[in-house]
Amino acid sequence: STQSTGSFKLFAGLDCTKSEVNDKLNAVFNSEPVIRCKQAETVNRKLFNAKNCARDQNEPDLQTLVRWSFDLFDNDHNLKLDANELNVLTNIPYQDCGEAFFRSCDKDLNGILREDEWAECLGCAGCHRPCQVFRSERKDKDRNTRFVQSIVQCEDDGTCAKKQCERQFGRHKLCWCVDESCKKIEGTSSYAAIEC
Numbered sequence: 490s491t492q493s494t495g496s497f498k499l500f501a502g503l504d505c506t507k508s509e510v511n512d513k514l515n516a517v518f519n520s521e522p523v524i525r526c527k528q529a530e531t532v533n534r535k536l537f538n539a540k541n542c543a544r545d546q547n548e549p550d551l552q553t554l555v556r557w558s559f560d561l562f563d564n565d566h567n568l569k570l571d572a573n574e575l576n577v578l579t580n581i582p583y584q585d586c587g588e589a590f591f592r593s594c595d596k597d598l599n600g601i602l603r604e605d606e607w608a609e610c611l612g613c614a615g616c617h618r619p620c621q622v623f624r625s626e627r628k629d630k631d632r633n634t635r636f637v638q639s640i641v642q643c644e645d646d647g648t649c650a651k652k653q654c655e656r657q658f659g660r661h662k663l664c665w666c667v668d669e670s671c672k673k674i675e676g677t678s679s680y681a682a683i684e685c
Contacts, residue, residue, distance in 0.1 A: 551613050551616060552613060552616040555607065555608045555611050555613045555616045555617070556604070556608075556616065556618060556647075558607075558611075559604050559607045559608075559617075562574045562575060567625070567628070568603070568604065568621050568622075568624055568625035568628070569601040569602065569603055569625055570601060570602040570607065571600065571601050571602075572600065575591060575602075590610070591610070593610070594606050594607065594609070596609075603621075603622050603625055603626075604617040604618060604622055604625075605617040605619075605622050617647075618643075618646075618647025618648075619647060619648055619649055619670045619671045620641065620643035620644065620647055620648055620649045620650075620671060621643075621647060622671070623641060623649055623653075623671035624639075624641045624643065627639035627641055627655075636657060636658045637655055637656070637657055638655060638659075639654075639655045640653070640654040640655060640656060640662075641653060642654075648669040648670070648671075649667050649668075649669060649670070649671035650667075651666055651667065652664055652665070652666060652667075652683065652684075652685040653665060653666075653667050653671070653673075661680060663678060663680055664678070664679060664680075664682075664683055665677045665678040665679070665683075666683070666685035667685075
């Protein structure tokens with residue numbers, strides 16, 4: 490599938506700019522009984538089902554849609570969705586449903602959604618880009634740790650490069666090996682050059 494500037498063929502017949510996606514979200518939540526509003530499969534079915542998705546030779550799969558929609562709402566490109574970026578919910582008349590749905594996505598209850606939480610909430614657990622989540626976590630760590638700067642390397646498919654590093658005190662470079670999900674492989678950390 491392809492993404493042109495500010496648009497994406499998400500639903501048949503729609504050039505899905507931000508406002509049109511917001512309208513679609515409004516329509517989904519407005520028709521949801523409040524008691525069912527947390528059910529990801531219901532929202533997933535209405536947003537991304539075969540009837541709504543563009544049905545052409547470049548038809549996007551669910552993974553592509555989940556990743557694209559996350560990027561669409563991430564206005565400040567910090568790899569997280571916050572309340573301001575999800576303010577579409579304030580336009581929903583019975584917004585308790587929408588807010589409850591997104592609160593249920595926030596697994597660690599920190600008031601923001603990472604891409605893995607977003608993907609799971611839309612019924613596509615594992616559709617996220619592990620390196621996006623890892624980069625976001627490292628950015629948070631860098632903010633809270635003096636004299637450490639992460640050097641995150643991602644592959645084109647969203648997985649982590651095999652070697653990850655951080656620069657300490659502006660001079661020393663510590664590297665370690667990770668698996669594709671960005672989990673550190675124990676015993677691989679080194680200040681010397683390493684191959685992973």
